[in-house]
Amino acid sequence: MDNVKKSIISLEALSNYIVLFAFAAIVVIFSVTTDNFLSLENLYNVVANKVVLLAIVSLGMTIVIAAGGIDLSVGVSVDISGLTFFSLLAAGYSAVLGVGAGLVAALLVGLFNAFLINKLKIDAFLATLGVLFIGSSVQRLATNGGTPITLTTEEYSPIFRAISDSQLFGLPSPVWILVGCSIAVYLLLHKMVFGRFVAVLGAKPGVALYSGVRVPRELSKVFVYCALLCGIAGILLSSQVKSYIPLSGDAFLLDAIGATFIGTALTKDRRPTVIGTLMGVFLLAIMRNGLLLIGWNFFWQQVGIGVLVFVVLALSFGLRRREE
C-alpha cells in the first residue's frame, strides 16, 4: 500500500519537471547531432531574433490566461501598433511620437476589449474573436487590401537601428526590453493585489465573484495590459523587418497560447507564471532552431513542434491527474 502511494507521488513529482526534462533532452540531442547548436553565436541568434517578440506577446497572453481568459486579438494589437508607428513615420512625424502613438493605438485595442467585456458583458473569448475580425478589416482598409508599408530609405534606418539593432552592456536592446517587461509582469502577477485578483479569477471565478471581486472589471484590465505588451512587440517587429506587413501579428497567436500553457506544466497546480512562459517560448524557439540546424525543412519543423507540444502536455497532464 505504502509502496504504491510512494510511486504515484514520484510520478506526480516527475510530471512537474517534464518541461525541464524536455528542455535538457532537446539541448543534448541537438548538441550531439549538430556542430554549432551550442555555440554562443547560435544561442545569441535564437534569443535575439526568435525569442524576444514571441516572449513579449506571450507575457501578455500569460496575464490573460492567468485570469482564466484567452486573448485572440493579440495579433491585432501587434499590427495596429506597427501600422500607426509606420504611418506616422511615413507622414514625417518624429520617431518618439510614432512609438508613443503606436503604443497608444495598441492600448486602444485593449480598451476596446475591456469595454466589450466590462460594459457589454461579452464573453472574453468572443469579444476578442470579434475584435480579431474587425482588426483584419481595419488593416485591409488602411493598406488598400494588404500592401506592406516599407521604409528602407536612409532617412529611417537610424531610427530602426536605435530600436532593434542597438546594444546595451553587450546585449541587444530588445533583450533588455524583454527583461524589463518580464520584471513588470512578474511584479504585476506575483507581487501586487491585482495579481491576487487575477489568480483567483483564473482558479475559481465563482469564488472571486462571491468574495466581492468586481469580476468583469478586473478581467477587462487584464486585456489592457496584454494589448500594451503586444504594442511593444509590434514596434519591435516593424523596426526589425523595416516594414509593416498587414496581418503579420496573427502568427503570434497560437505560439503564444502554446508557450504559456507549456509554461503551466512547470508549476504544481498548473498555473501560468512568468518563468514558465519564458521557458515555454525558449523551448519552442530552440526546438525550431535545432530542427533547422539538422536540416529539417519548415514543413517538418511544424510537425516536430506539434509533436513536441503534444508529448510535453500529454506527459505533464497525464501523469498528474492519475493520482486523483
Add this chain to the structure above:
Amino acid sequence: MSGVTGPAAANSSMNRRALAALFVRLGAFAAIGIILLYFAIYARGFTSSYNLQNVVEQSVILTMLAYGMTVVFIGTGTDVQQGGVDLSVAANAGLAGAVFVTLLNLGLPEPLAILAAIFSGMAMGLLNGIAVVLFRIIPLLATLAVMNIATGLELTITGNNVVGASSEFLTMLQFGRFLGISALAWVLIVFTIFVTILVHYSPFGVRLYAVGGFPEAARAAGLNVGFNIYFSYIFSGLCAGIAAVLIVSRLSASTLGTGLHLLPVLAAALLGTVFSRRFVPTIGGTLIASLFVGFLANGFQLLGISSYWVSGVQGALILLVVALTSFAKPAEGG
C-alpha cells in the same frame, strides 16, 4: 419592454428573462430578415436562383466544418478554457484533402482515396480524443497541438504546392445536378438531415447534450462521459474528411490555406447558438449562421462594397449578437 409584458411577468425575473431571450431570438431572426431583404431589393441578381445556389455551394464547406465544431461544443461544453473546442477541424480538412489528392494521383481507386481522406480526418479526431480524455489535456491546447501536426503533415505531403486532381466523381460533385439542385447542395441537405436526427432526435443526442452540459451530473447518472467526448472529436474529424473531398471537388485541387477557415468556422458555430431557445449550440442554428455569413459576403460583393469590409462586419455582428444574448442569458454563478 416591461410595459408590454404587464404585471404578470413583473414579479418573476425568470419570466422576464425568458421574454428577453425570446426578444433576442426574434431580434436575431428579424435582423437577418431585414439584411436579406435589403440585399434582395438593392443588390441586383441577389435573388436569382443561380446566385442563391452559388452562395449555398460556397457555404457548404464552412457549414460542414461548423457542424463538426458544433458537435464538439455540444458534447464537451462551450466553456473556452476548460470545455471543448476543436481548433484542429480546419487544418484537419486541409490534411485530409492532401491525403485524398495524393492517393488519387498515385492511382488508387477513388472510393478508397475518399475513404482514406475520411479516415485521416477521423484519425486526427481520435488523436484529439485521446489527448483530451486519456491525457486530460485542456481541449484548447490539445487541439492546438493537433492542428500544428495536421498543418505540418499537409505541408509535407503537398510540398507547399497546389496539387491538382480530377475524376468523374469530382466533376459530378462540382457540376452535377439532380432535381435542379446541385450535387454539393445535396450533400449538405443529406448530411444536415443526418446530423439533425443524430443530435436532436435520438437518445444518443440527448446523452451528448447531457455530457456537454454538465459532465459531473452525466457521470453520476451513469453516462460514459469519455465515450461521448471521443465521439464528438471523431465526428468532427469525419466532418473535416467529408469537407476535404468537397473542397477538392470545388477547386479541382488540394490547396493550402484550408486552415484559415478556422476562425469563420468558430464564428459560425458560436453565432449559431443565438438561434436556439436556451442559447445552446444546435445544428439548425449553425446552418442559419453559416448560410448567413455566406449571404453577407455575397450581398456585399453584389452591392460593390469592398471585400475588405466583410470580416469587419462579421466581427461587429458577432459582438452585437453576443452582447444582446449576454443580457438575456441567466447570470453565471460558476
